[in-house]
Amino acid sequence: MSLLYIVILGFALFFAMQLINRLAVIIPGESRWRNLLLRSLPLAEFVVWLTYAFWAADIVFQALPYRGIVQSAMALVLMIALGWYVLRDFLSGVLLKSESGFKKGQSIKTNFVSGKISAVGYRTLMIETEKGEKVRIPFSKLGDAIITTPVQKGQSHSHMLKLPLPEGSNPGSLTGTISKTLLNMPWIIAEEEPLVSFVHDEAGKLLLEVRFSVLKEEHALLVKHKLQELIEEKNQ
Incomplete structure (x- = not known):
């Protein structure tokens, strides 16, 4: 009989909470007390169901010698769950902010x-x-998301490189490869898209001209070395 009473009361609480939530949503206006009510309802519902759970456990296990152990275990699980819910965001925040x-x-x-x-x-x-x-x-x-912090204006360094190309190089086939390679380099600021072009020096020799932006001046040298390696690899 006690179990049936607990089940009936549980259904009654469920439908009562559903009704209260629906009535709260249809309250007209955007007053402060309405917003406070809508924000307080989830907490109130949590407290009601928590009280119901402990009361039901007390009724079900009242004749058993380990009733106190069951209640203690329920309280411990609740504390661990609440602690994890609060602390996981706090600890993640400490790590991410640092x-x-x-x-x-x-x-x-x-x-x-x-x-x-x-x-x-x-x-x-x-x-x-x-x-x-x-x-x-x-x-x-x-914690598991990919976070990109765009470079603020004034923090990037623009560079231009001119690299000689071997005889017989095909500029058309190199343009796409070099552009893709530049965008895949960790030192290149992708928001300021690199420009790839081909020019001739005074002697008529074909040169690769690249304009790009990096966060630090020393990164330009790394870009230069990678491009030189790419040119040598393409002409082997």
Whole structure:
């Protein structure tokens, strides 16, 4: 009989919560108390179901000698679940902020949203998109995401290289290969697309001319070496 009573009460609570949620949504207006009510309902529902679960467990196991152990185990599981829910975002935030140094106003691009950082919290990151929408993202969601921080204006260094090409080189076949290679280099700023062209020096010798941008001056030398290796490889 007690079990039937618990089941009936559970269904009654479920339908009551559904009704309250539906009524709260259709309340007209955008007043502060309405918004507060809508934000408080999930927490209130969680407390109600938590109380119901412990009450039901007490009724079911009241005649058993290990009732206290069951209740303690339920409390421990609840504490672990709540602790993990809170701490996973906090710990992810600590690690990501120490690695990436998120700052307000900084441009950021992930594999699901891009925009500017409007707020950096302990557990979440607020991003404002180009449309003005504000998206709150838990740090734990960013743990496995690809994060790209675009270079701010004035931080890049533009360079131009002129490299001699061997006799008989075909500029048409080299253009696409060199462009793709440049974009795949980790030192190249992809937002400032590299330009590939071919010119002749005073002696009429064919030269490869490349214009690109890097974050650090020393990266230009690495780009030059890679392009020289590519040219030698193509003409072997």
